[in-house]
Amino acid sequence: MSKNKVHYLKKLEIISKINTQGLTVRSVSHDYNISVSTIKDWLRLYDSFGISGLVPGTSIKYPNEIKMKAIEDILVNHLSKADVLKKYKITQNSVLNHWIKRYNNDKTLKQRGVGVRKMNKGRITTFIERIAIVKEIIASDFNYQALSEQSGVSYQQSYSWTQKYKAHGEQGLQDRRGKSRSSDQQLTETEQLKIENKALKAKNELLEIENQLAKKLLEFEKDVTRSL
Incomplete structure (x- = not known):
């Protein structure tokens, strides 16, 4: 079953079986014919955003500071993408991949990125x-x-x-x-x-x-x- 075709109420039902009935992710995965990784992703979204995280099309705007920290954790600190998604409450892996791609290809984003922050050269202050x-x-x-x-x-x-x-x-x-x-x-x-x-x-x-x-x-x- 494609995770994109599962209604958010069905996702909520699956999460409820795990969180309130004590069923394991693997057993629920078998019962509903949905991959373990997909169910774990839904659990992460629910923990981070509540019910709205399960609704398709939910859009979250992230400040540049979060994007920079996430990219730094991937490229410099070598954290896994799964850990970074959870740490910064990023909705989808594709969102994180997009930031990394822009960092690698877009000079504007690079200036906001790891170790290159050159938007301002600094000045004398009191x-x-x-x-x-x-x-x-x-x-x-x-x-x-x-x-x-x-x-x-x-x-x-x-x-x-x-x-x-x-x-x-x-x-x-x-x-x-x-x-x-x-x-x-x-x-x-x-x-x-x-x-x-x-x-x-x-x-x-x-x-x-x-x-x-x-x-x-x-x-x-x-x-x-x-x-x-």
Whole structure:
């Protein structure tokens, strides 16, 4: 039986037999004449996306940061495609293959890829700027690429500053190259509040987006449940 021709309700029935009735994947595979690998793929999709993951045509948009990490795990860290699909909640193997193909053939994607991140060459920044950028990166759930482009700095800069901040706090962002700490690098209370407010605003915007997505998914699952 082709996995593309199986109705999502049938997929849900099969998953239920495994998750609630304790049947093995192999026994269900035999009963329904569906390959073990296909059923495991449905289980992965259900674990990652719920019922919507079983519905054909479900489209998920992935940020460039996720694409880069997935490609890096395949080409550099040598993880299996199955592990990468599960780790980053990627819907289909074909989606991952498409990213890898683009990375190998498209210079634009290569610039966003492993070890080549050259979208920005970097620039000189102030101590206050570095703190603001790092706090926005943290608030955005570490979306280095997007914040680097937005701030006009390189990926390497934003990543390095974030690691220093995590290890040493704000003092880790001081520029100490041949200089003693100067008084103009000290944050005033007003500057500190501005930075914190900016980071809080970015975090709230991210939470609002996540809440809207969660509501839409919940409404979808309720509609599907009513049809069962």
